[in-house]
Amino acid sequence: MADxxxxxxxxxxxxxxxxxxxxxxxxxxxxxxxxxxxxEHEAVRTRGGVFDVSHMGELTVRGPQALELLQRSTCNDVxxxxxxxxxxxxLLYPTGGFVDDILIYRIANDDYFVVVNASNTDKxxxxxxxxxxxxxxxVNNVSTQYAQLAVQGPDAERVLQSLxxxxxxxxxxxxxxxxxxxxxxxxxxxxxxxxxxxxxVYLAPEHAPRLLQKLVDAGVKPCGxxxxxxxxxxxxxxxxxxxxxxxxxxxxxDLGWIVKIEKGDFAGRDVLxxxxxxxxxxxxxxxxxVDRGIARHGYPIVNGSEEVxxxxxxxxxxxxxxxxxxxxxxxxxxxxGTEFTVLIRGKETRxxxxxxxxxxxxx
Amino acid sequence: xSSIPEDNKYAKSHEYAHAESDVATIxxxxxxxxxxxxxxxxxxxxxxxxxDANEELGSIESVKAVSELFAPVSGEVVEIxxxxxxxxxxxxxxxxxxxWMIRIRMSDPTELDELMNAExxxxxxxxxxxx
Numbered sequence: 001m002a003d004x005x006x007x008x009x010x011x012x013x014x015x016x017x018x019x020x021x022x023x024x025x026x027x028x029x030x031x032x033x034x035x036x037x038x039x040e041h042e043a044v045r046t047r048g049g050v051f052d053v054s055h056m057g058e059l060t061v062r063g064p065q066a067l068e069l070l071q072r073s074t075c076n077d078v079x080x081x082x083x084x085x086x087x088x089x090x091l092l093y094p095t096g097g098f099v100d101d102i103l104i105y106r107i108a109n110d111d112y113f114v115v116v117n118a119s120n121t122d123k124x125x126x127x128x129x130x131x132x133x134x135x136x137x138x139v140n141n142v143s144t145q146y147a148q149l150a151v152q153g154p155d156a157e158r159v160l161q162s163l164x165x166x167x168x169x170x171x172x173x174x175x176x177x178x179x180x181x182x183x184x185x186x187x188x189x190x191x192x193x194x195x196x197x198x199x200x201v202y203l204a205p206e207h208a209p210r211l212l213q214k215l216v217d218a219g220v221k222p223c224g225x226x227x228x229x230x231x232x233x234x235x236x237x238x239x240x241x242x243x244x245x246x247x248x249x250x251x252x253x254d255l256g257w258i259v260k261i262e263k264g265d266f267a268g269r270d271v272l273x274x275x276x277x278x279x280x281x282x283x284x285x286x287x288x289x290v291d292r293g294i295a296r297h298g299y300p301i302v303n304g305s306e307e308v309x310x311x312x313x314x315x316x317x318x319x320x321x322x323x324x325x326x327x328x329x330x331x332x333x334x335x336x337g338t339e340f341t342v343l344i345r346g347k348e349t350r351x352x353x354x355x356x357x358x359x360x361x362x363x
Numbered sequence: 364x365s366s367i368p369e370d371n372k373y374a375k376s377h378e379y380a381h382a383e384s385d386v387a388t389i390x391x392x393x394x395x396x397x398x399x400x401x402x403x404x405x406x407x408x409x410x411x412x413x414x415d416a417n418e419e420l421g422s423i424e425s426v427k428a429v430s431e432l433f434a435p436v437s438g439e440v441v442e443i444x445x446x447x448x449x450x451x452x453x454x455x456x457x458x459x460x461x462x463w464m465i466r467i468r469m470s471d472p473t474e475l476d477e478l479m480n481a482e483x484x485x486x487x488x489x490x491x492x493x494x
Contacts, residue, residue: 032400032427296427
């Protein structure tokens with residue numbers, strides 16, 4: 001497992017000493033689990049867990065035309081953001097397909113912090129830097145300057161508050177503050193990828209191991225990528241490379257709520273406007289298995305001998321204790337309750353379209 | 364290294380066979396379950412199925428991944444562990460006991476001689492860990 005070519009986060013040594021089972025995740029050596037995926041999943045749903053997501057990329061977009069660049073490159077309305085607020089957005093090609101799905105934090109009118117998927121960091125930076133040539137704006141890749149810890153679950157606020165003077169209760173969902181966490185300058189946002197309440201903390205790499213250790217000492221369970229995937233899937237949060245990519249549009253991916261046609265021109269707008277009016281060719285839906293089995297990423301959906309769709313994510317849901325997943329189906333076969341056939345290693349297996357998210361926390 | 368029972372024989376694909384007269388109880392080893400992580404689904408053959416040695420007998424799924432199961436010996440499936448339908452985690456908690464998978468009436472018990480003993484299996488997994 002000691003692969004010298006893998007990139008390491010600043011928490012690599014600590015993961016190993018905490019018993020993390022390390023794997024190659026898109027070129028990064030990261031823990032897939034510590035105590036076990038089911039145990040970690042349950043801890044986040046009922047108490048608290050912490051994830052090292054330092055592999056995620058961070059870009060800064062600064063300058064007089066920062067807003068204009070982001071408005072033209074993405075589908076959500078960046079002009080609606082105020083200082084101290086963040087939102088989920090799609091960085092799009094002119095085809096309407098995703099360059100990436102991203103978070104945009106507005107620090108000031110001319111200063112944005114953009115969080116991107118690890119494996120897309122270079123691609124996103126190059127894409128935005130290319131678009132930036134026609135604007136008075138500077139794009140920088142600052143990924144190596146930040147570690148990121150996600151503290152998630154009902155206990156997240158209480159435990160993190162014990163390590164910071166930033167008044168966490170005043171940070172509402174998808175807002176952020178800058179302040180010291182465990183003595184280190186940080187950005188703290190009430191965001192996450194689990195469907196639970198929680199925070200994401202961005203700080204300099206050298207401070208990250210101490211913070212992780214203190215969170216663990218305070219009773220927050222260290223969690224790996226395995227639980228991160230089951231938690232996000234129950235909450236129906238898309239995973240780039242699985243559920244969305246350059247071939248899928250936000251409308252197809254059932255992310256119409258981040259498509260703001262009325263904001264003005266942007267990459268892919270004409271495609272998305274047409275899909276909104278006429279309906280997309282296919283749609284991402286949630287499903288449960290009717291027959292026994294687990295349908296996983298890439299398994300074909302068939303109607304007789306014809307392949308009509310594909311499973312993009314699938315797992316055993318630890319909370320619901322049944323097999324669930326996401327799949328692209330033709331629009332006219334995507335209504336709730338529709339049954340369809342997945343080939344699980346060649347075997348015809350029945351599944352049914354059901355409402356999403358699969359799991360929604362009680363408020 | 365956890366203890367590897369001396370009275371089993373072991374396949375390279377990490378199944379064990381525990382033979383009593385001509386019936387072998389088949390499951391996966393403690394090493395294999397630890398590698399897989401939390402087992403959430405086990406698909407087993409029906410009683411009466413004829414299996415050849417090294418033939419796929421079913422599959423086992425952890426949260427993250429699916430793995431195939433192979434028959435270490437040839438014969439007829441005479442019993443399956445129905446308890447795994449409701450509680451597949453038995454494979455994690457007691458792989459050599461309550462987490463057993465199927466029982467095969469062996470058509471050729473000399474096939475057992477081609478499998479590894481506990482000492483050989485321990486060396487085998489140490490080598491596998493090493494690279």
